Amino acid sequence: xxxxxxxxxxxxxxxxxxxxxxxxxxxxxxxxxxxxxxxxxxxxxxxxxxxxxxxxxxxxxxxxxxxxxxxxxxxxxxxxxxxxxxxxxxxxxxxxxxxxxxxxxxxxxxxxxxxxxxxxxxxxxxxxxxxxxxxxxxxxxxxxxxxxxxxxxxxxxxxxxxxxxxxxxxxxxxxxxxxxxxxxxxxxxxxxxxxxxxxxxxxxxxxxxxxxxxxxxxxxxxxxxxxxxxxxxxxxxxxxxxxxxxxxxxxxxxxxxxxxxxxxxxxxxxxxxxxxxxxxxxxxxxxxxxxxxxxxxxxxxxxxxxxxxxxxxxxxxxxxxxxxxxxxxxxxxxxxxxxxxxxxxxxxxxxxxxxxxxxxxxxxxxxxxxxxxxxxxxxxxxxxxxxxxxxxxxxxxxxxxxxxxxxxxxxxxxxxxxxxxxxxxxxxxxxxxxxxxxxxxxxxxxxxxxxxxxxxxxxxxxxxxxxxxxxxxxxxxxxxxxxxxxxxxxxxxxxxxxxxxxxxxxxxxxxxxxxxxxxxxxxxxxxxxxxxxxxxxxxxxxxxxxxxxxxxxxxxxxxxxxxxxxxxxxxxxxxxxxxx
Amino acid sequence: xxxxxxxxxxxxxxxxxxxxxxxxxxxxxxxxxxxxxxxxxxxxxxxxxxxxxxxxxxxxxxxxxxxxxxxxxxxxxxxxxxxxxxxxxxxxxxxxxxxxxxxxxxxxxxxxxxxxxxxxxxxxxxxxxxxxxxxxxxxxxxxxxxxxxxxxxxxxxxxxxxxxxxxxxxxxxxxxxxxxxxxxxxxxxxxxxxxxxxxxxxxxxxxxxxxxxxxxxxxxxxxxxxxxxxxxxxxxxxxxxxxxxxxxxxxxxxxxxxxxxxxxxxxxxxxxxxxxxxxxxxxxxxxxxxx
Numbered sequence: 017x018x019x020x021x022x023x024x025x026x027x028x029x030x031x032x033x034x035x036x037x038x039x040x041x042x043x044x045x046x047x048x049x050x051x052x053x054x055x056x057x058x059x060x061x062x063x064x065x066x067x068x069x070x071x072x073x074x075x076x077x078x079x080x081x082x083x084x085x086x087x088x089x090x091x092x093x094x095x096x097x098x099x100x101x102x103x104x105x106x107x108x109x110x111x112x113x114x115x116x117x118x119x120x121x122x123x124x125x126x127x128x129x130x131x132x133x134x135x136x137x138x139x140x141x142x143x144x145x146x147x148x149x150x151x152x153x154x155x156x157x158x159x160x161x162x163x164x165x166x167x168x169x170x171x172x173x174x175x176x177x178x179x180x181x182x183x184x185x186x187x188x189x190x191x192x193x194x195x196x197x198x199x200x201x202x203x204x205x206x207x208x209x210x211x212x213x214x215x216x217x218x219x220x221x222x223x224x225x226x227x228x229x230x231x232x233x234x235x236x237x238x239x240x241x242x243x244x245x246x247x248x249x250x251x252x253x254x255x256x257x258x259x260x261x262x263x264x265x266x267x268x269x270x271x272x273x274x275x276x277x278x279x280x281x282x283x284x285x286x287x288x289x290x291x292x293x294x295x296x297x298x299x300x301x302x303x304x305x306x307x308x309x310x311x312x313x314x315x316x317x318x319x320x321x322x323x324x325x326x327x328x329x330x331x332x333x334x335x336x337x338x339x340x341x342x343x344x345x346x347x348x349x350x351x352x353x354x355x356x357x358x359x360x361x362x363x364x365x366x367x368x369x370x371x372x373x374x375x376x377x378x379x380x381x382x383x384x385x386x387x388x389x390x391x392x393x394x395x396x397x398x399x400x401x402x403x404x405x406x407x408x409x410x411x412x413x414x415x416x417x418x419x420x421x422x423x424x425x426x427x428x429x430x431x432x433x434x435x436x437x438x439x440x441x442x443x444x445x446x447x448x449x450x451x452x453x454x455x456x457x458x459x460x461x462x463x464x465x466x467x468x469x470x471x472x473x474x475x476x477x478x479x480x481x482x483x484x485x486x487x488x489x490x491x492x493x494x495x496x497x498x499x500x501x502x503x504x505x506x507x508x509x510x511x512x513x514x515x516x517x518x519x520x521x522x523x524x525x526x527x528x529x530x531x532x533x534x535x536x537x538x539x540x541x542x543x544x545x546x547x548x549x550x551x552x553x554x555x556x557x558x559x560x561x562x563x564x565x566x567x568x569x570x571x572x573x574x575x576x577x578x579x580x581x582x583x584x585x586x587x588x589x590x591x592x593x594x595x596x
Numbered sequence: 597x598x599x600x601x602x603x604x605x606x607x608x609x610x611x612x613x614x615x616x617x618x619x620x621x622x623x624x625x626x627x628x629x630x631x632x633x634x635x636x637x638x639x640x641x642x643x644x645x646x647x648x649x650x651x652x653x654x655x656x657x658x659x660x661x662x663x664x665x666x667x668x669x670x671x672x673x674x675x676x677x678x679x680x681x682x683x684x685x686x687x688x689x690x691x692x693x694x695x696x697x698x699x700x701x702x703x704x705x706x707x708x709x710x711x712x713x714x715x716x717x718x719x720x721x722x723x724x725x726x727x728x729x730x731x732x733x734x735x736x737x738x739x740x741x742x743x744x745x746x747x748x749x750x751x752x753x754x755x756x757x758x759x760x761x762x763x764x765x766x767x768x769x770x771x772x773x774x775x776x777x778x779x780x781x782x783x784x785x786x787x788x789x790x791x792x793x794x795x796x797x798x799x800x801x802x803x804x805x806x807x808x809x810x811x812x813x814x815x816x817x818x819x820x821x822x823x824x825x826x827x828x829x830x831x832x833x834x835x836x837x838x839x840x841x842x843x844x845x846x847x848x849x850x851x852x853x854x855x856x857x858x859x860x861x862x863x864x865x866x867x868x869x870x871x872x873x874x875x876x877x878x879x880x881x882x883x884x885x886x887x
Contacts, residue, residue, distance in 0.1 A: 049819040050685035050693070050808065051779045052827055054842045058835040 021092035028087045032080055078587035085580035089573040100140045103187035103194040104129050107201035108148040108171060109178035110482070110544040114202070114303040116220050124218040125200040126168055132198050132216070133159050143190055147183035147201075148174035148519050149483025174519035175306050175539040176483025178203070184213060204549075219547070222303035223251025225275055226545035227259070227310040230296045230538070234289060234315050241314055245283040245296040249275035250546040257300035259283040263290045290314055293523045293534040307545045311523055311536035312479060320473040321345065323353035323368065327360035329376060331450035335462035342469060355472045362416050364438055372442040372472025374465070379412030381449060386410055387428030389455070396424050397489040397512060398435050398444070398471045402464045407455035409448035418445065433464075435471065437491065444468040479536045482521045486535055487514040495527040499537075597702040597744050602870050606703055609874075610711045611676055611771065612884035640664045674713040674771055675730045677796065678704055678740075679762060681776030683721035683753030684823040689805030689866045696866040697775040697803050698744050700873060704773060705744070707883065709737040714770075717743050720758035721750030727762075730770070752823045753780060759787025768795020773882070775801045779808070783850045792857060799860040799882060802850065806867045808843070811836050 020026070049055075106129060112122040133142055136159040144154040144167060154170045180199060187197050197213045199205075205215035229246035245259045255275040261268040268290075271283040283296075291314060298308040322336060324346045336344050336357070345353065353368050359376040386408045391399060404425060411430035418434045425433035427448065434445040446468075450456035471489055480486050489512040496506040496515050499522020506515045506526075513526065518537050526533040539545070598606075643652055643663035651665040678701045686694035701717060708715040709732065716730030717740050728743050730736075755776055762772075772791050778784050778800070791798045813833045821827040831839075847863065854861035862880040864873050877883045 046818045046820060047807070048688050048822045050688045050777055050805070050822060052819060052821045052824075052829050053779065053781055054839050054846065055819060055829050055831050055835065058831070058838045058842075 019094050021094060023091055025087055025090035025092075028090065029084065031083050031087070035076070035079055035083060074590065075587060078583050078590070082580050082583045082587065085576050085583060089576035089580065091573075093572045093576070095570050095572055100136060100196070101143070101192050101194045102132075102136065102140065103143040103145060103190065103197045104132065105145045105147050105180065105183045105187055105197060105199045105201075106167075106171070107178045107180065107199070107203065108146045108152075108173050109201075109203075110173065110175045110306050110539055111202055111219075111304065111547060112178075113173045113306055114219060114222055114224065114547050116222050116303060121202050121219040122171060122173060123168075125216075126171070128200050128216050128218060129167065129198075133157075143187060143194060144170075145183050145187050146171060147178045147180050147199075148172075149176040149179060150516070150519070151179070151183040151186045153186070172519075173306075174483060175521035175537075176481065176519055177540045177543045181206075188212070221549065222547040223253050223255075224303045224307070224545055224547045225249045225251065225255055225257060225298060225300055226304070226307035226539070226541045227296050227298050228280065228541045228545070230310040230312045232294060232312045232314050235286075239289050241287055241289050243269075243283075243285045243287060243294070243296070243312075245271075245285075245310070246280055247273050247275060247283065247298055248280040248541075248545070249277055250548050251302070252277050252548060255300060255302075257298050260297045260299055261285060261287065262295045262297065264292065268294070293536055295523075303547050304545060306521065307539045307541045309521065310538050310541075311521070313523075313534050313536050320354045320469060321352060322355045322357055322469060323371070324357045324359075325361070325365065326358040326376070327378075329359040329450060331456040331461065332357065332359055332376065332465065335465040336469075338462055339466050339469065355469055357469075362414060364441075364443055370441060372469075373438075373444070374468050374472060375443060375445045376450070377412065377414045377416065377445065377447060379414035379447060381452070382411040382413050382428055382430050384411070384428040384430075386452075386454070387430075389425050389427050389432060391424065392426055393421075393424045396435060398464075398467050399424060400467065402460055402467055404433075404455070404460045404464060407453075407458055407460050409453040409455045412447045412449055414447055418447075435468075442472050444472060479538065480518065481540050481542075482537050483519055483540060485514055485516045486518055486524065486537065488512050488526060488533070488535070490526065490528060490533065492528050493526050494529075497525045497527070497532075499523055597698060597741050598706060602699075602703070603706060605871055605874055606707050606710075608886055609707050609878070609883045610886050611674060611704060611708050611713060612881055639667045641667055673732070674708065674711075675769070676704060676708045676713055676715040677730060677762075677766060677770055677772040678715065678717045679759070679772060679774045679776075680717065680719045680744075680747065681721070681753060681755065681758075681774075682719045682725060682747055682750045684749055684751060685753055685777055685779060686803070687749045688822055689807065691866060693777055693803045693805055693866045694747070694749060696864065696873070697801075698747055699870055700775055700801060700803070700864070700877075701773075702741055702744050703870075703874065703877075704882075705737060705740040709734065709740075711886070715740055718762055719743075719747055719750070720755075720762070722752050722754035722757055724758055724761050724765075725750055727765075755780060755784030756782055756787040759784060760790050763787070763790040763794040763796065766794065766796070768797070770796050771799060772796040773799045773801060775803060777804055777808075778802050778850055779804075779846075783846060783853075785850070785853050788853065788857070788859065792859075797859075798857075800850065800854055800862065801877075801882075802847070802861065802863045803866050804863060806865055809865060811839060 106125050112125065114121050140159040141156050142159055143156045146152040146154060154167065180201060184197055184199065187194060198216055199213055200216045200218060202217065202219035226248055227245055228248045231244045233242045235242060243261060247259060249255050254277050256272060257275060258270050258272050260270050268287055269285045271285055273281040273283050275281050293311055293313045296310050300308065321343045324344055353371045355372040355374060356365055356368050357374040358365055360378045361375050362377045364373050364375065389404050389407045389409055391405050409427045409432055411427050411432050413430060418431050419436060422434040422436035423431040424435055432448045436443055455461050491512060493506065493508060493513040496504040498504045499520050504515055504517050504524065506513050515524065521537050521539045524535045524537055526535060640653060640656065641664065643665050647665050653664050653666050656662065656664045680697050680701050682694060686692065686697060705715045712732060714730040714732045715736060717728045718724050719726045726743060728739060755778065776784065788798050813831060813836055816830055816832045819829045819831055851861050860881055862876060862882060864876060874883065
């Protein structure tokens with residue numbers, strides 16, 4: 017397809033009229049001849065051959081061709097040899113929000129995307145992908161219709177890292193397969209990237225500081241909290257900034273931190289205990305604003321309290337003794353407990369109705385003797401850190417049946433571990449004899465007990481990084497709310513709940529019958545906050561000079577000028593011969 | 597008429613002609629068709645009364661006991677009659693056909709005189725205009741060249757009429773070189789026949805212009821008959837093919853006549869250089885190298 021870059025030059029074709037006026041058709045030539053004898057009587061109506069007619073006006077044709085070729089060359093025509101399908105992968109990680117000279121890196125990326133689109137032949141198709149923690153396919157556009165104004169409304173920056181490899185693979189897997197994949201990013205191109213990937217760098221090195229860590233520890237008296245905010249200056253200039261602690265938009269404290277270039281500083285504050293989440297904010301104007309805030313959830317008032325009841329079990333007591341952060345009480349019904357551990361109990365104790373229960377029922381040893389453990393529900397969070405498969409245990413056969421879906425481990429065909437919910441409480445049922453099971457002296461046993469206590473007390477992890485899926489082993493979640501108050505899709509399983517859309521940093525609230533559970537999702541400062549590394553390429557370029565174009569748009573102006581010169585030389589040579 | 601360079605091209609050439617055109621009895625360099633006094637042996641024949649006894653071949657008599665005489669081939673020279681068409685039709689072309697004809701006539705005169713042949717010149721259009729009797733020697737060459745130098749174009753052409761007139765005044769043997777374009781309906785065949793009848797051996801040099809061989813007509817051209825100024829004809833490029841057929845048929849008719857009567861025929865493009873014309877005359881047998 018032929019396109020004219022300077023179509024206004026076609027007005028110069030009016031010069032053809034001038035040429036025709038100057039070289040109007042000459043009058044009929046007269047010629048003396050020896051005799052008309054051979055011409056007389058011939059049919060004069062016979063038309064001359066086309067070649068004769070062309071030869072008659074050859075000078076005029078050559079001159080007109082010269083003018084047409086020159087005018088076309090001035091119009092700068094471009095011909096597209098064929099259409100191309102390309103993919104644009106735009107990095108939408110947190111660092112693309114960094115500002116330099118009043119412009120964000122993402123804006124530069126959109127400019128580069130526009131330049132690439134303009135360099136493509138008309139008719140080409142552009143598939144646009146936004147690469148954040150997840151890849152979002154915006155759609156497919158024609159090169160002529162592609163406008164960054166349209167795209168910019170679809171661009172949402174993440175507070176996490178970009179998984180560019182996944183985005184490239186997704187673009188590559190599209191049908192039709194793109195002939196080239198342009199990746200517009202502020203990160204450096206992997207050395208092992210394949211040939212169909214063209215890396216377009218944006219962004220310049222910039223000074224930035226970020227809160228890289230925020231921890232909240234409750235005091236021993238449970239009435240105070242200790243906050244540690246770690247601030248890192250990634251730039252080359254010393255800085256001093258205030259760290260502000262807020263709880264529910266209320267200013268709690270402020271502390272000034274000195275930040276020499278390339279180093280980290282900490283703000284340590286002792287504050288009265290609060291419930292829920294707190295926010296630490298670095299009050300400093302730097303290149304990237306998103307990493308100046310970090311969130312943390314204030315831990316529960318105290319460590320889980322375990323109450324050991326029933327028969328004595330040295331192996332169980334030994335396992336509980338090595339668990340950190342858990343208070344173990346024995347044989348006292350007056351003590352409050354978060355989890356009740358009962359050895360020799362066939363039924364769930366009725367005391368402490370809200371506490372979780374770890375049962376070790378009495379039962380009779382299995383006739384099969386020692387048997388290897390087989391996992392029947394390995395994806396259960398209770399077994400996440402326990403390598404119990406293959407361990408030898410002596411199963412105990414109990415008269416209390418178990419619901420098959422609740423069974424997590426079997427040995428010799430008998431259930432040896434089950435986890436289920438009984439009303440508002442969780443129950444873990446261990447049906448093997450620790451005293452006669454080799455597993456009891458293996459590391460798997462205390463880990464299994466620790467994991468059971470954690471699951472029973474629901475002490476899930478409450479701090480995550482933006483982009484990572486959040487998973488909690490809490491059932492009964494009715495909804496999840498994001499940092500901006502909007503509802504976030506969540507997936508509920510029989511073991512808990514998970515949320516994938518965590519690209520924005522902030523406090524996510526999981527609604528449960530017992531109240532909201534706050535979860536802090538923080539910016540991915542480890543990979544995104546250091547803006548000091550130089551990037552190759554000129555981030556301020558305003559043309560596609562640094563971009564390898566798809567070799568399908570050919571400029572014809574030089575070829576047309578050469579052709580015009582050839583025509584001019586031919587006309588001059590013919591004129592010289594004619595005069596000779 | 598001839599430059600020194602052009603004359604140098606002609607050195608070493610001789611006007612080649614059939615023996616019939618040579619005249620016996622003259623002290624020329626050519627063999628005559630008739631027997632007579634000469635140096636070259638021709639045949640033996642029985643002695644007859646009245647034969648010169650000096651011609652008896654005594655060696656034969658001694659061997660065969662018969663009186664035979666040696667008969668020698670008579671030596672002779674060549675009379676070259678140059679007949680140049682000076683009609684208006686010869687004035688077209690670049691250079692004109694007349695100029696080329698004059699050059700050819702001068703070349704033939706030069707070569708003939710240099711080889712002790714006789715040469716004479718006549719110009720004609722529809723009749724004989726100028727006439728120079730054949731003669732030999734350098735003075736004849738000067739007279740010939742002088743006539744050629746002052747040739748002017750005449751009127752309408754009538755080759756037959758002119759050749760009839762010339763044949764009535766001159767008889768053979770001799771070589772009658774007719775230099776014309778032969779572009780008239782009869783192609784001058786009657787005149788050529790009359791020359792043959794008069795014992796002359798004609799040689800046809802047909803001089804044509806490049807535009808007559810290959811007309812260049814872009815769209816249409818108004819042709820003006822140079823011999824009849826009032827006659828004009830607009831021809832178009834589409835007529836060229838038919839013209840070529842007619843012209844070729846006319847030339848073929850003339851050529852066939854020449855072949856049938858053992859007449860040399862040569863077609864010359866007036867626009868080709870002089871050296872090329874001489875080469876063409878060599879190839880056609882008008883000129884031959886001196887042996």
